[in-house]
Amino acid sequence: MSGMPQPALVDAVRTALAGVLDPEIRRPITELDMVSSVEVDDDGRARVGILLTTPGCPLKETLTSSVSGAVAAVEGVTSVAVDLGVMSADxxxxxxxxxRGGAGEPVIPFAQPQSLTKVVAVASGKGGVGKSSVTANLAVAMAADGLSVGVVDADIYGFSIPRMLGVDRPPTKVDDMLLPPIAHGVKVVSIGQFVPPGQPVVWRGPMLHRALQQFLADVFWGDLDVLLLDLPPGTGDIAISVAQLLPGSEIIVVTTPQVAAAEVAERAGSVxxxxxxxxxxxxxxxxWLEQPDGSRLELFxxxxxxxxxxxxxxLxxxxVPLLGQVPLDVTLREAGDTGTPVVLAEPDSPGAVALRGVARSIASRRRGLAGKALGLTPVGR
Structure with a gap:
């Protein structure tokens, strides 16, 4: 028999459960009202009821394992059983x-005056310059440094972020709210999570705007330090929508050394x-391409x-500083294809070192005052 009185043991189990985070929302399950019941019998056998947000929760096994481990570590508990249920509509x-902080309707949290999230859109003048690869590696590098990071793959037609971050499932749907999957510590949303492989997205301007708005407002992002947006190349609808929906966002321009690419990149920045x-x-x-003898071959x-x-x-x-120069690196391409960005897969490679330096220079910048409430009250004369 357990040496601890049963009410005290039940309280100890509830305290342990307060340390279990929902794997998608990243908040304690007790705070989210997911713990429906806690029972402990005279022999120390614990039975815990957990309410899932949706019947098809893709991480229910992860959650079950976390709950079992936390409860089993409580002194006096001899065994653990986890009963899974599903939340009601209410x-x-x-x-x-x-x-949503009490808000009934979805809003874009990053557009609110009190938001402390740094929003950075990664743009390019033309395709093929490695914009998405840069975005994926910057996100993972920041997350590895302890920041809370999200990525919106706003390149609706040419989405590639799911592949580069190794995301293989769509967001979990809780009625009209989406819980984004997490890869390498980064929350990710992309249209690529919603369309079958090989199927193109054939949309016009208003639909693109609405999709971006939903990615920002309908997704539960939590408290992010940084939100990165991988923009489509050029100066089209999405670039304008980002400015409208996220007026405090900042821009990074990706280019290659080639003069023709640089000229086009300037147009993206001039927007x-x-x-x-x-x-x-x-x-x-x-x-450049580093040669075996240490010299650099500037292919472009x-x-x-x-x-x-x-x-x-x-202009x-x-x-506007040059934040970094990323060399041609086979490991960078290979890591993107396998879903583990090079800053994690080969952290000492030249490309990873350069990208990590760029990530830290961005993260160290203070958020601008655009769109923030300054707490000033006009005084009449």
Whole structure:
């Protein structure tokens, strides 16, 4: 028999459950009202009732294992049984309201004046410059440094973030709220999670805007330090929608050293002048190929990144730095294909070192004041 009085043992089990996080929402299951019952008999056998947010919860085995492990570690518990149930419609409604801070209707949290999330859109003038690869690695590098990071794959037509981050399932649907899957510590949403393999997305402007709005408002992102958006190449509808939906967002421009690519990249950055967004830097990708003797072969020329940074500085009237130069690196391409970004797969490779440096320079920047409430009250004269 257990030496601890049963009410005290039940309290100890509840305390242990407060340390179990829902694997998708990343909050304690007790805070989310997911614990429906806790019983402990005279022999220390514990039985815990857990309410899932949805019957088809893809991580219910992970949750069951976490609950069992936490309860089994309580002194006096001899065995653990976990009974899984499903929240009622009213319970799910209460959960959605709690996650939205009491708001009944979905809003874009990053557009609110009190938001502390740094929102960075990764843009390029043309395709094929490695924009998505840069985005995926920046996200994972920041997460590895302890930041809470989310990625919106806003490249609706040419989505590739799920592949690069190894995401193989769609978000979990809790009525009208989506819980994004987490890969390498990064929360991810992409249209690629909703369409069958090989099927193209054939949408026009209004549908693109609505999709982006849903990714931002209908998804429960939680408290993010950084939200990265992988934009489609060019200066089309999505770039304008981002400026409208996220007026405090900042821009990073990705280019290659090639003069032709650099000229096009400047146009992507110049959109920020019209949308009143801030360009915080340029990343030059595919800068050179390192040779066995240590020399550098500049396959695509040189100077493109510096040129874009200088021209955008002049155009925007602010300092736009060259944040980093990422060399051509076979390991970077291979890591993207396998779903484990190079900053994790080969952290000491030249590409990983360069990308980690860019990530830390972005993370160290203070969030701008655009869109924030300053707490000032006009005084009449």
């Amino acid at each position: 319970q799910r409604q209460a959960l959605r309201s709690k996650l 920020a002048v019209q949308t009143r967004q801030r360009v915080i830097g340029v990343v030059e990708n595919m800068s 020329g040189s100077g493109g990144g510096e040129r874009v940074a200088e021209n955008l500085s002049r 925007t009237g602010g300092q």
